[in-house]
Amino acid sequence: MEWLSAPLSFAKYVLTAFIMYGCFILIERLRPVEPHQPLSHLWFNLRWYVVYTLVSFALQAIGIGIVINLMQNWLGLPLINLPVPDTPWLYGLMALFYFLVTDFFYYWFHRWQHTTRLWEQHKFHHSEMSLNVTSTRRVHWLEDPLLLLFLGLPMGLLFQFNGLALGILTFIEILWLQFIHLNLRLNLGWLSPVITGPQYHRLHHSFQTEHLDKNFAAFFPLWDILFGTYYHPRRDEFPPTGLTTGETYNNLWEANLLPFRGWLGSQSVPEHK
Template sequence: MSALLEALPGLAMIGLMCVVAVAIECGGNVDRQRHCRAAAFNLAYYFTTTAALAPVMSIAASGVAVSLNSIGGGLVALPAGGWWFPANVLAILLVTDFLEYSYHYAQHKVPLLWRMHSLHHSEEQINATTTTRQFWFDQIIRAMVILPIVGLAIRTDASVVVVARMLVVANGIHVHMSLQRGWGRLWWLLNSPQYHRCHHSFLPQHIDRNLAPMFPIWDILFGTAYRAAADEYPPTGLQPSVRPSLLGAVLWPLRAGASGR
């Protein structure tokens, strides 16, 4: 229960950010009824699974803290204070994004990981809350592997980590928004709703492309980048189409045909 209470502020913040983003989306050219139904399902799934996983995440966080204390903190100590603060935030974001890119690449190439990750790609009415539509065991893997690596690699102030985490969450919500928005010639600098929508497309030219969560530079370096045309706004989801129930989402990898694209 204490772990759940500790997680509530973060859940509330993410929920509020998602609600505001969905409200912005509904002011645009979307089917509001379908949009709100999809958002409600994603948030119900997210809050249910996150609440259930709170004790596990708490144990994982404790394990990271013990590991960091045993070596005196991260291996690379970043300068603190003043103008170093944004540089520290950027360093955390770059390291985290590279690790997330690497894991995301594996999710698309390793059948077992894809069976879990395909829940995220089953979203046909992509919206701001789609960022929360992650299979629950994927979240455990991130907590046990990616976050500890970042913590063990870099030593910095806790405030830097908090700000970086907030930016990661905000980016995840933004790039999943149903907005026909790209950065034009600066597409390579930062992920955008258009860039990431192509990643969620089931069209052949988009499969396994645009894997970077925040910085497209990883896609460019490793040959997975797809530069969308100015008016490119493809359909999303899996083929054949699948719309799971809440229980179906919790048990997603056990579904027959969960490996479909």
């Protein structure tokens, strides 16, 4: 029955994600920015998530984690050990440090996606005109190997991950990424320069000129503030989202081929935005 383990793991993973989406969709109904988003957009995102997860499982089967292990052993670097959560204050401090460092690398990867040819892969995510929790994984499946290179590799060379500690951190990261994509009219006020939220990230997805290439951070606006890309949300500022060019790419075949068509084209700079 071993041949059933992979399909069952895949089905469990997708089902868990859909349940989490369902819980957040209910939260979105409390105070939505856009009360009547097209159901067809949500349905496309759910179908795309299945495609994305299939490819992601395939990449994991290849063993991308082996790359990090080999690099750690070859370089022999002194790694930062994340403690098991039997000392809550120490674990909380280390978790905060972990997310700060993660966000530093993610900030630059995300910024490069907007300013280099990586935009051809990233613009599918920004084509979302109905930003909501299901938009979280509305990313091209090339995102996984790119994240391995620009984020997983440097983090793997800095930290020694305990299995339980890594599982907890990963779960928190998934929840937070879903939170910041919510279709929720939530203003964090004085906390806006301290921690990201749905309004902060909605501004990043806005196609209005003043919002372009702003608010790249996933967790802490600190990096946007330090590197000059911070846009402070005004109290009732919840702009529409999408590309300035208006494309949506809500077609599975078109979405899969999108970055390759862009890279094979004649453009040498990102088609903004």
